[in-house]
Amino acid sequence: MTREQWARVNALFHDGLARPPAERASWLAAATSDPAIAREVQALIAAHESDGAFLESPAVAFAETTAAPSAPLLIGRIIGPYEIEREIGRGGMGVVYLARDTRLGRAVALKAVSRGGTDAIGRARLQREARAAASLAHPGIATVYALEEDGDDCYLITEYLQGRTLREELGDGPLPYGRWRLVAIAIAEAVGAAHAQGLVHRDLKPENVMRTEGGAIKVLDFGLARATTPPATGIVPTITQAGALVGTPGYMAPEQIRGQPLDPRTDVFAVGVLLYELASGVHPFGAGPGSGGAADAGGMVAAGDVLARIVAEDPPPLETRSMLPPAAVAVVARALAKNPEARFADGRELADALRALPAPAQTPSTSGTPASGERPIAGSHDLRVQERWWVVHQASIAAFFTLVLVPAWLLWRDVEPKYLRLALRLVLLFSVAAGVSVRLHLWFVARYRVGALARERRVAWPWLVATNISFIGALAVSAFVLLDTHAATASVFFGLAVVHAVVSLMVEPATNRAFTVPPDDADGV
Amino acid sequence: MSDQTPDPARVTALIADARAGKAEALDALLPIVYAELRRVAGAYVRRERPGQTLQATGLVHEAYLRLMRDRNVQWQNKAHFCAIAANAMRQILVERARARNAIKRGGAWARMTLNEGTAAAPEAAVDVEVLDQALARLAERDPDQARLVELRYFGGLTIEETADVLGVSPATVKRSWMVARAWLKKELGGA
Numbered sequence: 001m002t003r004e005q006w007a008r009v010n011a012l013f014h015d016g017l018a019r020p021p022a023e024r025a026s027w028l029a030a031a032t033s034d035p036a037i038a039r040e041v042q043a044l045i046a047a048h049e050s051d052g053a054f055l056e057s058p059a060v061a062f063a064e065t066t067a068a069p070s071a072p073l074l075i076g077r078i079i080g081p082y083e084i085e086r087e088i089g090r091g092g093m094g095v096v097y098l099a100r101d102t103r104l105g106r107a108v109a110l111k112a113v114s115r116g117g118t119d120a121i122g123r124a125r126l127q128r129e130a131r132a133a134a135s136l137a138h139p140g141i142a143t144v145y146a147l148e149e150d151g152d153d154c155y156l157i158t159e160y161l162q163g164r165t166l167r168e169e170l171g172d173g174p175l176p177y178g179r180w181r182l183v184a185i186a187i188a189e190a191v192g193a194a195h196a197q198g199l200v201h202r203d204l205k206p207e208n209v210m211r212t213e214g215g216a217i218k219v220l221d222f223g224l225a226r227a228t229t230p231p232a233t234g235i236v237p238t239i240t241q242a243g244a245l246v247g248t249p250g251y252m253a254p255e256q257i258r259g260q261p262l263d264p265r266t267d268v269f270a271v272g273v274l275l276y277e278l279a280s281g282v283h284p285f286g287a288g289p290g291s292g293g294a295a296d297a298g299g300m301v302a303a304g305d306v307l308a309r310i311v312a313e314d315p316p317p318l319e320t321r322s323m324l325p326p327a328a329v330a331v332v333a334r335a336l337a338k339n340p341e342a343r344f345a346d347g348r349e350l351a352d353a354l355r356a357l358p359a360p361a362q363t364p365s366t367s368g369t370p371a372s373g374e375r376p377i378a379g380s381h382d383l384r385v386q387e388r389w390w391v392v393h394q395a396s397i398a399a400f401f402t403l404v405l406v407p408a409w410l411l412w413r414d415v416e417p418k419y420l421r422l423a424l425r426l427v428l429l430f431s432v433a434a435g436v437s438v439r440l441h442l443w444f445v446a447r448y449r450v451g452a453l454a455r456e457r458r459v460a461w462p463w464l465v466a467t468n469i470s471f472i473g474a475l476a477v478s479a480f481v482l483l484d485t486h487a488a489t490a491s492v493f494f495g496l497a498v499v500h501a502v503v504s505l506m507v508e509p510a511t512n513r514a515f516t517v518p519p520d521d522a523d524g525v
Numbered sequence: 526m527s528d529q530t531p532d533p534a535r536v537t538a539l540i541a542d543a544r545a546g547k548a549e550a551l552d553a554l555l556p557i558v559y560a561e562l563r564r565v566a567g568a569y570v571r572r573e574r575p576g577q578t579l580q581a582t583g584l585v586h587e588a589y590l591r592l593m594r595d596r597n598v599q600w601q602n603k604a605h606f607c608a609i610a611a612n613a614m615r616q617i618l619v620e621r622a623r624a625r626n627a628i629k630r631g632g633a634w635a636r637m638t639l640n641e642g643t644a645a646a647p648e649a650a651v652d653v654e655v656l657d658q659a660l661a662r663l664a665e666r667d668p669d670q671a672r673l674v675e676l677r678y679f680g681g682l683t684i685e686e687t688a689d690v691l692g693v694s695p696a697t698v699k700r701s702w703m704v705a706r707a708w709l710k711k712e713l714g715g716a
Binding site: 002003009017045050054058059260304307312519 | 555649680700
């Protein structure tokens, strides 16, 4: 059909639609002598009038039906010597499978890395990158075993690791300083080893770092990001072994966002974001977790804002969001410098800076060398001595409050006038109820969610002050009121008020400080 | 960073500055570009089916990276950018569909599952790969209509927005859209 014919079809289509259906056939026969045009107009009107919302919703609305290939298609299949057993993760770019190497009898992870029709150049690059990644022999990097080709499709075979990704670990809250330092060193060293071989990861994020069941830190997917990415840009969403759906742009360096050339310093930035997140539990540029589970429309809206913030804004100061010592905060800040020149040159330099940080003296998990990150890291309930003192302090005050309640309640029976008695009892009841619950809450947080403690303590602070003041006030006022009738009790109450004032003003801040600042720093080192 | 629609004149000015090599202009453009892509995926996000937002985020992100990669295709103005964004979205969706179809055709070993894409509405049954080919044929007889479909279907633009981008009246867009849609429906056997 020529363009002229098509223009005529268009005109007749609209004319025809304007007429009653019964008249259309005769009208059309009179309107055109070209049977091709008549046929086309008829077919178009029929298509138009058939029901349906064809193309009315934009294509992206159905993107999920065009996304990653469905898993069962490969299961049971044999690729090279690898027999695919089951799916262990999936994401925007495809699926990761657990497979068995039939020759060696070991379990491997298998990822389909082609996108249906990788062209010759893309394939050559993939091979080159896989070869480079396979040459990396470092305990902190998941080993690449092979690149299998099967028709148009390529499969990357890597070490099969069991454990949790840092994304999953982040769900438990931020890491305490000692553990943070060990994890940080392990990641930086692994990344640095790759940099020394001329490889840049380009897609470092919590989903791509795993803590194995043995406690080792492993960086996954080296060489994959670049291999599946057009040369000019940085990152394409890749899949991870844990199956987090990726595409969160929160770990891209400013130069990556601008489409500028990348080098090891791009990875340094990503590690900086990761370290910030591990220390504080929050993303420095406000990105939601990539694997947050339930969909939130906000995550989508935030993505562009996150990129804009990475390019233009400094993250909120880490010292207010974490319990890291100032030297560690400075290392993270330097890794997050907007200008690559101002960052550490590569992973190794970052690792050196991290190793130079003071190790928290009495953390059980820091004895021994942290170099390979092989040591299992202690559970969050292993508190340092200072932390134990702080816990004891909170528990004692809670007990003290509760114990005072009973004698005070009984002795105040004689307090006159009545409204004063009532007021004293109410105030005391408030201080004890609120004070005890807040302290028990903090104690619980310190024991089971130590990472969230800084935030919880900020929230609890006004309550603690209010309950302390009202407790001291109630005791002091009752001491004055009872002075004439029960001199001994009054002086005991007065004494307790003074003791608690001293405790709140001096002892509590001291135990708080001891808990917060690593001992090396507290000693002024 | 804000959700308000940016002033097209400002966007065009920024694009001109970015082309002149001003890094600040590119940085200022970034949230606007992203907002544009987000708008493209907007209908998708509004559905808020579990798990879809992440999928859409990945899609927008991929489109953004593609735009950055193709920066040598320089944006002339906001309308031109919309067209490029729609085209990027088309390429991504077609590539995904192609990969998927390739696997579906993969031979006797393939075990089809019936429950895949259960969340999709019946109207979703458009094979993007086939549509892409039909659209290429439409472009031979009427490039403007093909562009219009690209903007509407892959770019997610409304009739009014499409009219704005193409510089014609909404009524014209509506008429062309009716014909193009009917023709594609016929070609895809959807009638």
